[in-house]
Amino acid sequence: MYEDSWYTLMPDLGTSKKSHSSSHSQSHGHRRKESLLQQPNETGQTHEAVPPLPNVYEQIEDTDTPPEPTVLRRASSYSDFYRVVKEQLSKDTRPRPKKIDKHSRAWEALTLSDSSHKLERHDASSLDSYDEQLLDASQQEYLLYRDQLTITERHLDGLIEDANATLKLLTSLSNSFGSVEAQTSTFQSQCEELLQEQRRLEVLADEVGTDLHYYAYLDNATRRLNAPGASRLVDDASFGEMVENIDACIVFMENHPTYRDRDTYLARYTALLTKALHLLEHGYKTSLEKVSPEVGRQIIATKSESARHALAYGRFQEMMLDSYGLIPNVHRIIRRAYDSYGQRNESCTHFETYANTANSIIYTHLTTRDRDLKVLTQSDIAEFNKEVKSLSAETASRNFIKQCFERMYNEENLFVKLFDLEPIWTQAADSVFQAIKPINTTIAHPGNLTPLVTNLQTVLQTAPLETTCNVVGLLANEYFGADLDDMESPYFIKCKQYTSQLLAHHLWPLTDTVFEAEVTKTITKAPVQDASLKIGPVVGGVASSNAHPLVKQAIKLLSMYENCMPKERSSKNSSVVFNIVRETIQVLQRAEARIQSLKAGTDPDLFMVKNLLIIKNELVSLEIGDIRNHGASMQHFVHIWDTLSPQNWVGFFSNIIGGGLWSRGTPSVTAKTLTVEDMNEQLDELLRQSIYNFTHRWGTLMNDSQNRKPGVKPIAKVEAELESLLMTAFSNQPEVVGKLKEAIEQHAQAQNDAKDEKQGLHMSVSRGSSYLFAVERLIHSLLVSPRRGERKARQIEEMDALELESAKQNPAIETAKDLFSGAVGGVAQVLIGQPFDIVKVRLQTTTQYSSAINAATTIYKNEGALAFYKGTLTPLIGIGACVSVQFGAFNAAKRWFQTRNNGAELSYPQYGAAGAFAGVSNSVLSGPIEHIRIRLQSQPHGAGRLYDGPGDCIRKLGAHNGVLSGIYRGQAVTIWREAFAYGSWFTAFEYMMNSDAARNKIDRKDIPAYKIALYGGLAGEVLWLSSYPFDVIKSKMQTDGFGANQKYVTMRDCFSKTWRAEGAAGFWKGIGPTLARAMPVSAGTFIVVEMTMRALNS
Incomplete structure (x- = not known):
């Protein structure tokens, strides 16, 4: 009654389940889309199901897995638990409803009763199988893990067995190697000994070969130096190398005294070295004899100074250097003894031998040059003597010094070219400078300034003192002036060196000698006229205008000496300044004694104060400090040791207790102190002594006059006489007059206080200290010069503070x-x-x-x-x-x-x-x-x-x-x-x-x-x-x-x-x-x- 197509529309549960499973797997995997070429509304697609393509390239999804977790409904009671589980299981096993389109929705209603019946039967029959499946599914992961562990265990057991086998093999190999090593150690040690012996023999062979070389070189050197043409070797480049080899052989023989025939070889090598150096010396002398006379004849033949200069230096140098190997060999030999500055070469092992040869060559050079250039020297001296007569000694001396410096500079340049060293000034006995210094020549060279000094001394000794001072001063200022420091030409630098040597070793000692003679002539042996012992009025406001004539001469000499000498030489420990001050002091002491014997009305103490202050002020203005005839080392310790001598201990401590340190007493200036002490300090001592004597005498006279002592003038006349004396001596210095009056008043007051027993020691010490400070301030007030006024003013202020402090405490x-x-x-x-x-x-x-x-x-x-x-x-x-x-x-x-x-x-x-x-x-x-x-x-x-x-x-x-x-x-x-x-x-x-x-x-x-x-x-x-x-x-x-x-x-x-x-x-x-x-x-x-x-x- 029904067609087959009718039945095909009914769903098949088995097919549905299978298709559900397939669709489920495709939903998780890759789903193929329907072809776009298929026509819509085709009838064939409902009759025949197209099987899906197998999943060839994609991984098949494991469907045998537990269900996805979901949230269970909570049981209301313990009895309700099984029901909830059952419901959940039914939900899990129930297939998902298939999506139904609108065409097949009506047909499904026809199969509703039958489908429901089948589902109930299926659920009832599948519960047990689901339990087993769930159990298997839940244990599936652990079963797989157990299988993997079993496999891994078997694999690891295999690895352990393999490792044990390997260790056994390695142990056997180690034992085998150990036995082999034990068997070959003796052989190895023997091999090492053989290698060491081989190396030792190689070193010994090298040493023997080297030593044989030092022995074998003797024949070669002997043959070359004894050959008929041996003198020509000095002009060959290999000569220097041969000399060095001979020297090395000598050093080797000296270092190995136990070698066979060492003494014989040493003696022969030494003789060869001496002969080689003699050949070099002879070769240089021969070359010099060829060149120098020819140049000398040409110099004599010409009268032009420029031509003579070109011949003496340019042409001579060119001819001497025109050799293949002579001058380089000379350089090589001289540099073995000296460095580039003429100092000893410390690395030279036979310095005396090489130095003798070098000094001999240099001596031959200088003496030959002096012989052939004598015409130039004579011309320079004649020109100098002519200028002395026509111009002046000062101008002639300056020109002659410059001319000699130019000659010395040219000679030194030639010296450097020929000998490859520069004779720098030094005091080392084994230097080139000291070697050429005693070589006396008529021409000045870097080591010998005697010709220049001899000619200058001849003129300056007979010239006035001012000329000598001007020459010395201008020479120092010309090359050492502050405005010439930027001139750094080679010639100027050399001139500074020559000037330093000339001044330090020749002209300054010459100047000192000239000053000593002048001091002896104009001060020491000068007669003291009685007319000059009076103190006249000041002329023109100049404080030194009424000084003693010999004091004026001393001031003049001090000024001249300070102008021509550097400050370092004149301001400290100068013997000339020492003698000037000492002789002036002795003259003033003789004049003071003469005044006292004449009693002509001049105050001897005021005479000394006036003249000593002028000398002191001149020393201060010239910034002359210590004036000693010797070094001032340990001077303070000498003073303190004199104080520490046993005979002075008691006096020293008594002075401390009694205040003796504040008063210096009456110092004595003797002949001994004028010889060995600081003359500046002795001048201060003598000045204090004179001021003390003057103020003491006038203070006593003032007290006697005020006390109306019999035979004493009234106070008004005494004051007027004192005023007249002071104004005559210090008319242009009213502050000095006031200070002297103040000192006289304080001394007079101190004498009065000393007589008062009630005042006692304290007042006398206090007054005495005030008096001493007044004297010191007086001295310093007179010593204020324009250059040192500010510092002296500060010293006076300090002394005022000291005086105030001393007034407070004794x-x-x-x-x-x-x-x-x-x-x-x-x-x-x-x-x-x-x-x-x-x-x-x-x-x-x-x-x-x-x-x-x-x-x-x-x-x-x-x-x-x-x-x-x-x-x-x-x-x-x-x-x-x-x-x-x-x-x-x-x-x-x-x-x-x-x-x-x-x-x-x-x-x-x-x-x-x-x-x-x-x-x-x-x-x-x-x-x-x-x-x-x-x-x-x-x-x-x-x-x-x-x-x-x-x-x-x-x-x-x-x-x-x-x-x-x-x-x-x-x-x-x-x-x-x-x-x-x-x-x-x-x-x-x-x-x-x-x-x-x-x-x-x-x-x-x-x-x-x-x-x-x-x-x-x-x-x-x-x-x-x-x-x-x-x-x-x-x-x-x-x-x-x-x-x-x-x-x-x-x-x-x-x-x-x-x-x-x-x-x-x-x-x-x-x-x-x-x-x-x-x-x-x-x-x-x-x-x-x-x-x-x-x-x-x-």
Whole structure:
């Protein structure tokens, strides 16, 4: 009843499921689209299903996988759980509904009942299979993983077996190689020995070959040098190489004295070298004899100066250099002895041999040149003598010097071309310059200026002094003037060198000789006329117009000498200035004695003041400082040592206590002091003496006149006479007149105060110091020159401040302040440094401690904390006294130097001298005090104690060789230590304090305390670094035994034994704790002393 097409429209469940599976797989994979060529509405597409193409190229999706996870509905109770699971499983197994189009939707309704029935049967029958499938699906991943692990395990087992087999194989191979190596080690060692022997034989063969070369070269050199034409070898390039080879052979023979026939070969090689050098010398002489006479004949034949110059230098040089190898060989030989500047070649092994040949060649050259160029020299001298007569000696001398410089420059250029070296001036005895210096020729050359000097001296000795001064001064200014510094031509540089030699070695000594003769003629031997002993009025407002004629001559000579000499030579330690001032002073002293004998109305003291001030002012205006006839080295130490001599100790300390440092007394200027002392200082002394005598006499006369002493003029006449004298001598200097009157009044007042017993010492010292400052200000007021006025004005202001300060305090109070502040500083020093000092002494005197820390810990452990202050009582008293003496003596010496410096600041050598004086003064106390302290510090602890205390120590020390010998043991080295130590201590501290004040532009009293402590600490380090070896020797000698137990006899013996036993390190044992102690101790000392002095001054 129905057609087959009807049934084909009904869905097939099996086909549907299969197609669902296929569509599902295609939905996840690659789906092919329908062809666009198929016509729409074709009827055939519903009758026949087109099978899908197999998925050939794409990966087939695994459909045997668990379902995708979904969110389950939560069960309402435990019994509801199974129902929920069942529903979910039914949802998972139910196929997805197929998408139905509108054509087949009506047909599906016809199969609804049948399809529902089939689905229910299918669900009921598939539950069990789904459970198994789910279980298999859930375990599928783990089963696969288990299979993979099984495979991997089998694979790894195989690898382990293979590795074990490989290791067994390698072990067997290693054992085989080991056995082979053991069997071949002997063979290898033998091979290595053979290789070493081969190398040794190769080196030996090379050495033998080299040594044979030094032996074999003898025949070659002998054959060449003894050949008939050997003299022609010097003109060959190989000659220099041959000489070098011979020299190398000589060096080889000298270095191998044990070789066979060494002496024979050495003698023969030496003879060959001598012969070769003689051939070179003869060859140069022969060449010179060929060229020089021909050039000399041509020079004589011509009268043109330019032609002569061209022949003497250009043509001669061209002919001498026209050789193949002679001049290069000469260069080669000379350079073996000298370098390019004529200095000795230190690498030359046979310097004497080569130097003799070089000097001989140079001598031959210079003497031959002198012979053939004598016509030029004679022409220059004749022209010079002609100019002296026609022009002037000054102009002729200048032209002659320039002409000689030009000749010397040309000769030196020729010298350099021929000998390849430059004869630079030097004092080395083995130089070319010293070799050619004694070669006397009539022509001037770089090493010999004698011909030039001889001709100049002949003219200048007979010429006026002004001519000599002008020649010397103009020569120096021409080549050393400031405006010519930019001229750097070779000729000008050489002229400066020639000028330096000419001035330093010839013209300056000549000028000094001429000045000495002039001083002797015009000052020393000049008669003193009685008419010149009067002081006339000032003429034209010039202060020196009414001076003594010989003083005017001295001023003239000083000015001339300063103008013709450089400042470095005339302003310090010039013998000419020394003689001028000394002879002038002696003439003035004779004139003063003559005035006193004549009693002609001239005041002798005023005469001296007037003339001495003029000389002093001239020295100041010329900026002439020290005037000595010798060097000024150690001058400050000479002064201080004279003060430290035993016969002057008592007087020095009495001067400190009594204020003697403020008044210099009446100095004496003797013949001895005018010979060896600084003439500038002697001039100051004599000027002070004259001012003192003048003011003292007139002050006494004023007092006598005011007191109406019988036989004395009334005060009005005395004042009028004084006014007349002063205005006549110093009419153009009213300030000088006022200062002299002020000094006379102060002196008169001081005399009155001295007579008043109620005023006592204080008033007399105060007045005396004021008078002294008035004298000093008077001197400086007269010495103000235009060039130094500002500095002198500052010095006068400083002296005013010093005078004001001296009026406040007298020297006795100042000394008491120094002593007190030093004592306070000494107490602080002991309290700070005693623990460090204990450790230092233990390290210096024993060897049981490995270091300073070990010593400190051992002392503390065995003896307790108080052991660090053993023997403190003695140094507390003694060191306090010592430091008091140190600062007292140092400040006293400072005031002494300030007085000698006219109130100016001390130089650092003076600070050092003052510090050394303080140290030596201190050694009188510090020697025995430190000796007792060291004995107490180094004695054993407990029952082994040697001394019960300081008194017992002094008694036992005195029981051996007496008290003084016992307690003053090691005093010599103590004095050395104190001088070095405190000289450097005070100098370092003063330097840092002065530098800080100058750098920050503040006064010393304004320097903060922490800086004082820092500078004091650093000065302490300097103290010990400069004197520690002496301290070690002192400690060793002061802890030494007595009698048979004594190790060291003298300081020198202790030095030598310490050196032999411990070396240089023995002199620095314990330096570590000493330097650690020095910083705080020295800092504490200086800060306490400085602050105490500030408190006392305030």
